[in-house]
Amino acid sequence: MTNAAPHTALTIAGSDSGGGAGVQADLRTFFAHGVHGLVALTAVTVQNSLGVQGFTEIPAEVVRAQIKAVASDMGVDAAKTGMLATAEIIHTVAGTLDEVHIGRGTDTPFVVDPVAASMTGHALLREEALEAIRTELFPRATLITPNLDEVRLLTGVEVTDGASQRQAAEALLEFGSAWVLVKGGHLYDAEDCVDLLTDGAETIELSGPRIATKNTHGGGDTMASAITSALANGADVPAAVSAAKRFIERCVAEAYPLGAGVGPVSPFWRLRG
Ligand SMILES: Nc1ncnc2c1ncn2[C@@H]1O[C@H](COP(=O)(O)OP(=O)(O)O)[C@@H](O)[C@H]1O
Numbered sequence: 001m002t003n004a005a006p007h008t009a010l011t012i013a014g015s016d017s018g019g020g021a022g023v024q025a026d027l028r029t030f031f032a033h034g035v036h037g038l039v040a041l042t043a044v045t046v047q048n049s050l051g052v053q054g055f056t057e058i059p060a061e062v063v064r065a066q067i068k069a070v071a072s073d074m075g076v077d078a079a080k081t082g083m084l085a086t087a088e089i090i091h092t093v094a095g096t097l098d099e100v101h102i103g104r105g106t107d108t109p110f111v112v113d114p115v116a117a118s119m120t121g122h123a124l125l126r127e128e129a130l131e132a133i134r135t136e137l138f139p140r141a142t143l144i145t146p147n148l149d150e151v152r153l154l155t156g157v158e159v160t161d162g163a164s165q166r167q168a169a170e171a172l173l174e175f176g177s178a179w180v181l182v183k184g185g186h187l188y189d190a191e192d193c194v195d196l197l198t199d200g201a202e203t204i205e206l207s208g209p210r211i212a213t214k215n216t217h218g219g220g221d222t223m224a225s226a227i228t229s230a231l232a233n234g235a236d237v238p239a240a241v242s243a244a245k246r247f248i249e250r251c252v253a254e255a256y257p258l259g260a261g262v263g264p265v266s267p268f269w270r271l272r273g
């Protein structure tokens, strides 16, 4: 008997030793969507619920080799990036994605989560690398998914309400991605969590209740990999983001305490049905 292979999604991201963010969050989320996860590891972080103690990056050529190995043999239905650590890795990833035909202008959707720092404020990207994300990855992206801290770093726009969220989304579109999702989780005083999705022609507000919990570690990675899973399974961008928003709400609602600090969001609810 030969079983049909599931769809595949590739994450190009760092490892979180605490298991709540990074490739661990991505693989948990791919699994919860019935998608086979492929990995190109970019960095190894030393972190737990209290924060990131440090990281070391993987040589750029090894990142390239991982992407080539899986793309040439197994095939990639959708890809995403998370922590990329250095400008050299970003440059290498951009060139390799072109070689294996992933990203804007190809049939394989590509999501860029422009991870710059952990929620505890520890840098996950060397300083000079932000410009490389803007110029080398955004033009190749089907969708970019910054949080409000990343929006400020990338555009200088301080989002405080719906109007500035729209202004930020327009500024981000100028960098060349097909779609932008400005996530609103960091507007802590707002009653609802509103994420704004736009391609310049169509703008969709995705709103949901703000769940009262401190355990939101890995939320951004989980959201981006839920979108990537839906894209791998054939959804278009608005449908993928809308499904991911409902998914992450449940993950936040079922987040659990682990360690003395911030616990992880939980994709396990999906396995319980
Ligand atoms: N307390 C919360 N309740 C419900 N949804 C949340 C909560 N915090 C964040 N989210 C959602 O989780 C996703 C990631 O949010 P955000 O915190 O903005 O990004 P990041 O995790 O990258 O910092 C978004 O879809 C956001 O709306």
Ligand SMILES: Cc1ncc(COP(=O)(O)OP(=O)(O)O)c(N)n1
Binding pocket: 013, 014, 015, 016, 021, 022, 023, 045, 082, 083, 115, 117, 118, 119, 120, 124, 216, 217, 218, 219, 220, 221, 222
């Ligand atoms: C290895 C690694 N990658 C990414 C992050 C940031 O993850 P995110 O989903 O934004 O979660 P928080 O850091 O906001 O909890 C990370 N910490 N480690």
